[in-house]
Structures are given as C-alpha cells and as structure tokens.
Amino acid sequence: APTLECYKYEGFVRILDFSKVDALKEAKLHYIQKYNWRYYDSSNMVLANMVAYTGVHVLSTTNIFLEAFKERYIEGEMRSPIFKFLNLKEFSILFKAPNLCTLYHISEFLKRSPKVEKVLIDIKEFTFEPGMLWIIHQMSYMESSNCEFNSIKEVTIDGYKNHWHELDIVEFFCRHAKSLKKLKLIIPKNVKKRARGLDYARLDYLKSRFTGVIVEV
Template identity: 65%
Template structure:
C-alpha cells in the first residue's frame, strides 16, 4: 500500500512503525525524519539504497527493526557515524545471504532466521545478543554448524546471550560417535581459543537434556570467564518434553565451575 502521508513533513515524528506499506526515503530528505528514533518495518521491500538513506538521514535513530521484509543478498548496516544507534532487530528474512554490520555504538542485536555469516567489523559496544536460529529443512545436505562456530567470534564481548536449542543441535552437529565431521567439530570447540571475557549470563530456550547439549553447556562455562548464570529452559510442549535430567552430569559441571549458577 502506498502511503498518502508525507512523513518527511512531520517534524516531531519520533517513532514510525509500518506494515504492508511501500516506504521510501530519498536522500537529503526534509528535517521531518531527522528526529526519528525508532523505525520498524514489516513485510516491506527493503533495498540497500533504502538502508543507506535511512541511516544517512535519520541521524538520531536508536532502533531499527526489520520483520519479514523483502530483501536479497547482502544486508549492510553502515552506522559508523551514528552516536545513538543501539538496537538492531532482524526477523524472518530468508533471502538474506550475509550481514555486514558497522555500528560502533550498537548494544543489542536480535536475530531470528537461518544461520548466516556475520561480518561484525566494528561492533565494539555489543552487550546483548538474542539468537533464534531456525533449521533450513529444504537444504538437506547443508551443514550450518560451521557458520555457527565462525559467528561466535562476533559475540565474544557480549554480557547477555540468549538463544534456542537449535544453537546446540543444528543438523549434523550432534557429537554422535563415529561421525568424522562431528568429531572434528567437537575437537574444534575443545581447542577453540574463543574467550567470552565479558559475558555474564546465557539463556538457552528449548533445552532437551541431550548429552551433546551438556557438552556445549560445559563449553560456555569453561570459556566465558565472567559467566555468573546459565539458564536452561525446557520445552513446554508435552510431546517434546526432555528426557530425565542427567543430574550426575549437571552436578559435575556445577562442581567444576562453582562460580556459575546453572539453572534448569
């Protein structure tokens, strides 16, 4: 739907949320959108030129949210000159192949979709990451676990990490014995130099108490030097209830890392 209102003429506009709308912002737009602090677009066509125009004109922008928007290829967020850009939310845009983020002031990153390669070249202030990875069942032989591990470097400085159990059990990433690829992944994690020096809280939703999940719980406890709390949330759906808790393994992890409060 085409908007009949000239938003650029509304000087006091601070929050703008649009659904199913054709939204365009020209370069050098009037001062109406320069005070904008929150922009949320749903099911709108988003082009690289449009993103650049938003970031160039909305100099006070703090939050950008894109949900089910039509976009293709690389999504580049160049907010290097922004001093107030704090939050980026990206939900359900499967055609996006890569995310390049240059935002030194960004503090919160929320993502829900298939695993994609991240290029966080300049994201120095990131404190919170919420990742809801979704399996791509249409790609039967596609192994996204490599990208999960490669992307971990982007979150080494966060204070709070929230994710779902897909982070623990991506297809072909179950640490089952006898599988060379999985053994390689496990040894890669054990020998990893990733140190989460800033993270103090991890939340995992959909935890099912599989032993390979506990491997990664132990990985976080060992690599996140400032970790104080790790919360495991089990599925609410009765059909997906987790198996009986492995108290012996949990007690072992707790005894080895007494400074981390592991909650189930």
C-alpha cells in the first residue's frame, strides 16, 4: 500500500514490511509487553521498522518504543541507534509497567524531533520509579544539559500525581522548551480524593519562576 498515510497497531512487537510505503503520515503503535519481559528484548524488532516511522507527522506509542533508543554496544562501543524524526509535530507516549524509561529517555527522543509542537505523556496507569542508573548517571547529565527545544508549545501530562520525578519533567519542559506556552497537568480523580490536597510548593515555585508558561492543574 504505497499510499498508506495512517497505520495503527496494538499488540506485541512484530516486524512489518514497509518497503513499498512512502506516504506514511501518522503512526499509532501501542506495543504491549510480553510476560517474560526480563528475558525478552524487543528493541531490535522495534528498530527494524524505524525507517518507516521517521517521516511521520504524528506519533502515538508506548514506552517500549522509547526503550529501543537506549544505549547499547554497537560495533564495540556504547551508542544509541541513530534515527531522526524531522517531520514530527505531535508526540504522544503511554507509559505502562514494567518500564525502565525516565525523563532522560524522553529528552533524548525529543532531541531527535526538532519540529515537535505538542507532547502528551500518559501516566494514568504508571508511576515513575527511577533506579540507580538515573541517580548515578542520568540525573547529573540532565542537570548539566544545555539542550533547548524551540518548537514545543504545549505539553500535557495525563495522570499527574505530584510524584517527584513528574515534577522533574515539569521543570524540564519549563526550563528547556523555549516556546512553551501551556503545560497541562491532569490529576486522576482518585488521586485528588485520596491526597486531600497535594503539596504544591515546588509546583508553585515553578509557576513563579517561569511566568511565561501557563501551568494548568
């Protein structure tokens, strides 16, 4: 189907033949994790189809897609796969456990997508629990990073629970997305009811620090 413009898939990662497709504009890749995920790495299969997705304008996917970009040994060196998404305007990522991704992985993907304007991070069924890799390596790297995202105008975090790493993500976008106008935090009703008022001290500080960004809660 050379004129295929929108492709939607939900299920385990599989390799598909996109060799005759050159018009793909939108991809919805809701990959799900196999039960024996600790012993099964689907990254190579995700990467096998990556060329077909690099030209899309809209991409909706899960953390399994993002995990394929983690550093690995390539020809004897630790490197990340090299793919760029030069046409991407809207990016939506759904996080589900088990999951090894952190803010670092989100940032590294967005560096490959210089035209992204809208970002949706769906964590309704997920809570970040960064491990030692984040504490020892990724956090210091992120703190010293001078990266700028000049096209991102709107960010939504759906399932926001005021978790400390979620606040790291909020601060990251406020600080590095230079064109950001709106950052929307959608708190689940059950969290609002259980928390009886979340601690907004850090969030209030970010609002006062980055006055050019409208933070909606």
